[in-house]
Amino acid sequence: MPYVRREYIAGKPQIKIARFSSGQAGNNYDYKLELLATEKIQIRHNALEAARLAANKRMATAGETSFFSMLRVYPHVILRENKMIATAGADRLQEGMRRAFGKATGLAARVMPGQVLFEAYVTAANLNLAKEGFKVASSKLGCPTTIRITPLKEQAVVAED
Template sequence: MVRAYSRREYIRKIPNNRIVQYDMGNLSEDFPVRLSLAVKKPAQIRHNALEAARIASNRYMQRSAGRLGYHLKLRVYPHNIVRENPMATGAGADRVQSGMRNAFGKAISVEALVKTNQKVMSIDVNPKNFEDAKVALKRAGMKLPVSCKIVVEKGAELIK
């Protein structure tokens, strides 16, 4: 397997990760039911897509289950650095630009490399909030650039 472009000691300017939190909700309680959002195909998910998914699911769970009725955890971290070879525009750009020669690119973003069936985020809830957690994960999946599925990891026997 080819190593991702993630060795930060060799890179001059690294873009900031926009993900604010990785654990939200009630961190101390042990909930009986766990649902996860898993990707169906290998993908590259940028940090701003992960943050949008986190915000969407966290906001829905706060409204439906309350601040202490769930535990949401983001399970991937964006390590891979994305590069772009910016093309010059405007008058005389063709004389300045060198095309694909020396086209290594500048770092513009960070992304998480996910594999098939890897879990991106999980929500731990009580059985009464099971449907709310499913809706929250579905909303989070809409923000990601890959198709996702919802997996019940723990407590499937508790759900009616």
């Protein structure tokens, strides 16, 4: 079951995601790229941050003002772990599955098939760089993904053909 009520947890895990949007916001971009999940999965917050950093680093080689990217999922679900001791004499310390609620270890985002994980707006000159960035980011997520490209301007449609 997803566990999202933080007010009941003593040691709440801090979110690892530094920021959800980066780059230069504006309406002068030619293409909108979306990274979509193709499976139902939980993605940990540190994996989302690693993917965001990898994609932004690749796109920022063209310049900080040449793109705008957003992380579209938020890790709400609190992950718990019932830690077991694996040393000699541990049988006197552990309870096994009795009261096995576990301690909060991290956060995760529940993702459905077809849900948008990342969104980026780029110019026509930086389209291949953004595709490459999303390909690197998808390797950090641990689930198969697809990239959807949407032209935002009419001349971008002509340039694509």
